[in-house]
Amino acid sequence: MHTFDAAMELAPLGDGVWLGQTSPAYGNMVGPFGGVTAAQALGGVLRHPQRLGEPVALTVNFAAALSDGAFTVHARPARTNRSTQHWVVEIRQDEQTAVTATVFTALRRDTWSAGEHGLPAVPPPGDVAARVIRKGVEWINRYEMRFVEGGFPAAWDGTDHGLSRTRLWMRDNPPRPLDFASLAALSDVFFPRIWRRRATMTPIGTVSMTVYFHADEALLRSTGDGWLLGQAQAQQFHRGYFDQTAQLWNEAGVLLATTHQVVYYKD
Amino acid sequence: MHTFDAAMELAPLGDGVWLGQTSPAYGNMVGPFGGVTAAQALGGVLRHPQRLGEPVALTVNFAAALSDGAFTVHARPARTNRSTQHWVVEIRQDEQTAVTATVFTALRRDTWSAGEHGLPAVPPPGDVAARVIRKGVEWINRYEMRFVEGGFPAAWDGTDHGLSRTRLWMRDNPPRPLDFASLAALSDVFFPRIWRRRATMTPIGTVSMTVYFHADEALLRSTGDGWLLGQAQAQQFHRGYFDQTAQLWNEAGVLLATTHQVVYYKD
Numbered sequence: 001m002h003t004f005d006a007a008m009e010l011a012p013l014g015d016g017v018w019l020g021q022t023s024p025a026y027g028n029m030v031g032p033f034g035g036v037t038a039a040q041a042l043g044g045v046l047r048h049p050q051r052l053g054e055p056v057a058l059t060v061n062f063a064a065a066l067s068d069g070a071f072t073v074h075a076r077p078a079r080t081n082r083s084t085q086h087w088v089v090e091i092r093q094d095e096q097t098a099v100t101a102t103v104f105t106a107l108r109r110d111t112w113s114a115g116e117h118g119l120p121a122v123p124p125p126g127d128v129a130a131r132v133i134r135k136g137v138e139w140i141n142r143y144e145m146r147f148v149e150g151g152f153p154a155a156w157d158g159t160d161h162g163l164s165r166t167r168l169w170m171r172d173n174p175p176r177p178l179d180f181a182s183l184a185a186l187s188d189v190f191f192p193r194i195w196r197r198r199a200t201m202t203p204i205g206t207v208s209m210t211v212y213f214h215a216d217e218a219l220l221r222s223t224g225d226g227w228l229l230g231q232a233q234a235q236q237f238h239r240g241y242f243d244q245t246a247q248l249w250n251e252a253g254v255l256l257a258t259t260h261q262v263v264y265y266k267d
Numbered sequence: 268m269h270t271f272d273a274a275m276e277l278a279p280l281g282d283g284v285w286l287g288q289t290s291p292a293y294g295n296m297v298g299p300f301g302g303v304t305a306a307q308a309l310g311g312v313l314r315h316p317q318r319l320g321e322p323v324a325l326t327v328n329f330a331a332a333l334s335d336g337a338f339t340v341h342a343r344p345a346r347t348n349r350s351t352q353h354w355v356v357e358i359r360q361d362e363q364t365a366v367t368a369t370v371f372t373a374l375r376r377d378t379w380s381a382g383e384h385g386l387p388a389v390p391p392p393g394d395v396a397a398r399v400i401r402k403g404v405e406w407i408n409r410y411e412m413r414f415v416e417g418g419f420p421a422a423w424d425g426t427d428h429g430l431s432r433t434r435l436w437m438r439d440n441p442p443r444p445l446d447f448a449s450l451a452a453l454s455d456v457f458f459p460r461i462w463r464r465r466a467t468m469t470p471i472g473t474v475s476m477t478v479y480f481h482a483d484e485a486l487l488r489s490t491g492d493g494w495l496l497g498q499a500q501a502q503q504f505h506r507g508y509f510d511q512t513a514q515l516w517n518e519a520g521v522l523l524a525t526t527h528q529v530v531y532y533k534d
Contacts, residue, residue: 079330
């Protein structure tokens with residue numbers, strides 16, 4: 001079994017409640033990698049017997065760091081329409097809320113479709129050197145990352161680079177066919193924009209993340225275990241919080257997800 | 268009293284529940300303008316006696332069209348930390364959930380701050396013609412709009428313009444000092460990106476909207492009742508849903524909010 005699938009396991013406790021476990025393989029500095037937590041919150045909806053359609057929007061709020069160990073996912077369909085559904089989700093641990101989330105699912109229909117944010121001109125993944133990991137948290141080893149632009153600072157010398165943009169080819173390590181859960185997790189792979197911008201190892205923590213899924217099941221299937229190009233950039237850093245706006249394309253250049261987050265930073 | 272303040276009135280029913288009324292002055296094609304609904308959801312948190320700090324992130328999910336008349340806002344602090352707080356909010360009508368929302372509030376601290384998405388080069392609001400409203404829904408009259416780029420299509424002739432970007436100067440009509448509620452509402456003023464892109468009057472409906480507030484109280488105060496430049500663009504239209512990413516700057520060029528939404532479209 002792939003490490004990601006093991007991390008996604010949720011045991012049904014009934015009435016929309018699931019029992020999960022944090023995965024040491026996705027350990028972060030404090031608690032688990034937020035992308036996997038987001039995927040676990042989504043998992044409570046994906047597994048729910050009343051689910052209607054595929055996820056289109058996911059917002060996850062990280063209210064507290066999860067401790068290593070067991071947690072429960074609580075997924076409630078707040079409103080079910082003819083072809084759409086709105087979910088309210090919480091992850092709880094020690095009788096406290098650690099994560100709040102909302103999910104929107106829908107039965108998609110064929111319509112006029114078009115992109116408006118194409119794959120940037122970048123070399124193919126085979127032409128880009130793999131990132132050499134010298135040290136780091138455990139979850140980083142669960143992803144292959146090939147930085148095209150804006151990798152980890154070569155020197156943590158406090159230079160203001162004036163730009164926080166990063167572009168990288170990325171995928172699960174080892175490769176794994178893409179699904180909604182892993183696409184949600186990949187949306188959080190970007191290292192903090194303030195590190196890129198300022199070349200300073202500032203304490204940070206994501207407080208809220210939104211993922212819009214433009215991919216449907218068919219597009220996930222055709223993407224398979226191929227590389228995704230991720231692009232992320234901050235728009236504003238202001239008094240302790242900055243935002244990040246990001247895009248994820250497959251190798252064929254189709255935009256699979258757009259994602260945003262707001263992140264706490266200490267100085 | 269300003270029409271917006273009247274629309275924001277919520278009568279306390281106790282235990283984090285408020286009674287509100289839809290405002291005919293902000294009427295939309297079906298139900299009220301979503302921006303005002305988002306502001307009313309935020310209002311349940313802003314008025315809550317347990318609120319800690321200022322709003323930093325707001326996600327509102329439009330689960331059903333509100334009917335004209337009374338509704339209740341239910342705001343619950345799901346987690347309160349030392350300087351941050353996570354809220355779960357619902358708007359209910361006829362014993363059903365019409366809106367779900369999450370709000371993140373925080374006590375901000377002084378830190379290094381910087382922008383990374385400057386005001387585009389545009390003429391000042393005084394040099395741009397006011398939009399002449401020929402027909403339309405009532406809420407449009409509550410905002411002054413001066414389109415710099417990408418206004419309503421001159422001809423609804425189905426031309427694919429290949430680009431959905433709009434830039435406009437906007438503010439409450441009559442002008443009103445900016446606050447968090449009105450900034451949330453202004454984040455939803457942009458007309459649907461698919462109309463701009465395709466010059467076709469397609470049925471649409473926003474299903475989820477996120478606002479990141481980069482403005483704090485002091486910045487709102489210094490912005491006052493001045494103009495905001497709004498910029499909005501879609502990134503992907505796919506099988507019934509498109510996204511919108513947008514920025515709102517004040518006249519001094521400071522980025523006050525970044526906002527995203529995902530919108531249903533019919534064909």
